[in-house]
Amino acid sequence: MSRAQTAHRIALLFNANKIYDREIITGIGAYLSSTRVAWDLFLEEDFLCRLDGIEHWQGDGIIADFDDPAVCESLRRSPLPVVAVGGSYEDERDYPLGLPYVATDNFKLVRLAYDHLIEAGLQRFALYSLPTAQGNRWAQEREKAFRRLLARDGFPIEIYQGLATSAPGWNSSVEQLIAWLEGLPKPVGIIAVTDARARQLMQACLMAGISVPQEVALIGIDNDPLARTLTRIPLSSVIQGAEEMGRTAAHLLHQMLGGVRLPATRILVPPVGINVLASSQHEALNSPYVMRARHYIRQYACQGIKTEQVADYVGVSRSSLEGYFRRELHCTVHQEILRFKLDHACALLADHDLSSAEIAIRCGFTSPQYMHAVFKRELGCTPREYQERQQSTPTLATRTQ
Structure with a gap:
């Protein structure tokens, strides 16, 4: 019998424009590859989840994003086997009834970010969330986790939901975000509920002249490579176990298609770890000149800046700035610029298949030889030996758990 006659037809209802959804789909694909399960997958070509007529779809099973209220409603009475994927809930009654459910553990995501900021020596914390809405229930669950953690440790709770992202309201949104940031006591560690929100925080800090990470240490959630590409200062982020969620969801559906009943199964998947980059690497500094200089270096080191340009930005003479650096950091301004360029080159070697020449250009080195x-x-x-060493050892995500 041919594959076309034996393959199960499975719908994946996700918005794969989001990194979280794409990684879940990647995990589903990994399960199929490792088990040689015969599934024909239905996924919209433009990566948007469309529900029109899904109740009449002539397939065999569905794996769907239940963070989307419209998906929950559309599949509530589906006659097909359905595996739900979404965020975890503090209140058990918020989970869908009668379906196997695979969840990202929202409490552990926030706790990992919070513990990281604690370890950086910070004692003030805030959360940048999303407006309360049915489609943002996962963000409100992360707010609850943040409240629990800070109440446990006796810290004041500061949460800002901000405005929904839209072109007409962008200027107003940024102005309000800057006002909130300026009103926070410094230094402060801020957790953003997504990398997209963290990127907005980063932009607002740069526009307001707020030093990252000396005044505001930032960490997002998702480890989205696009967000890292679009930020001048490399963004730290919690890595969700989204691929494992996809593999688990595929395994559950595979069992259901084989006749196993799993109506009340609930599996919470913890985060993988943290990709620790410059945005959260807070160090307590006494000199405001060093703080301001390092903020400038983090933004422009890879553009080939010199010590004189840093001194001009700070507003002191080169010799004075060198003196501040030696007393505070025990290094020269040039050495600090070089250290940041080297760190960026190491990150590119570990995560990208780029030539040494291209990495040298991206990191502001005058030549690959230098x-x-x-x-x-x-x-x-x-550089090649460093790259080979990274490929033969556990990933950053594993080491930072």
Whole structure:
């Protein structure tokens, strides 16, 4: 019998424009590859989840994003086997009835980000969330987690939901966000409920001249490579276990298609770890000149800036700034610029399949040969040796759990 006659037809109802949804779909694909399960998958070509007529779809099973209220309603009486995927809930009554449910653990996501900021030496915290809405229930669950953690430790609770993102309201949204940031006591660690919200925070800080991470240390959730590309200061982020969620959901549906009944199964998937980058690497500094200089260096080191440009930005002489750096950081301004360029090069080598020449250009080195010399001097290896070492050891996500 041919594959076309034996394959199950499975609908994936996700908005794959989002990194979280894409990783769930990736996990489903990984399960199919590892088990050789024969499924024909239905997924919209433009990656948007459309529900029109889904109740009449002539398929065999569905895996769907139940964070979307419209999906919940459309599939409430589906005669097909359905596996729900979504966020975890503090109140058990908020889970859909009668369906197997695979959830990202919202409490553990926020706790991991919070513990990271605690370890950075911070004692003030805030959360940047989303407006209360049915479609944002997962964000409100992250607010609840934040409240529980800070109440437990006796810290004041500061949550800002802001406005929904829209072109007409963008200017007003940024102005209000800046006003909120300026009103926070500093230094402060801020958790954003997504990397997209963290990127907005980053932009607002840069527009307002607020130093990141010295005054505001930022961490998002999703580990979205697009968000990292669009921020001048590399963004720290909690890595969700979305691929594992996809694999688990596919496994559950596979069982259901084989006749296993799983009406009350609920599985919470913890985060993988944190991708720790510059935005949350807070260090307590006494000199406002060093703080301001490092803020400038984090933004422009890879554009080939020199010590004189940093001093001009700070508004002091080069010799004075060098003195502040030696007393506070025990290094020169040039060494700090070079350290940041080296850190960025290491991140690119670990995460991207780029040539040494391209990495040298992106990181502001004058030539691949100079970058090679810096690696040998500072790390005792060549860029290629560093890359091979990273590929043969556990990932950053595993090491930062």
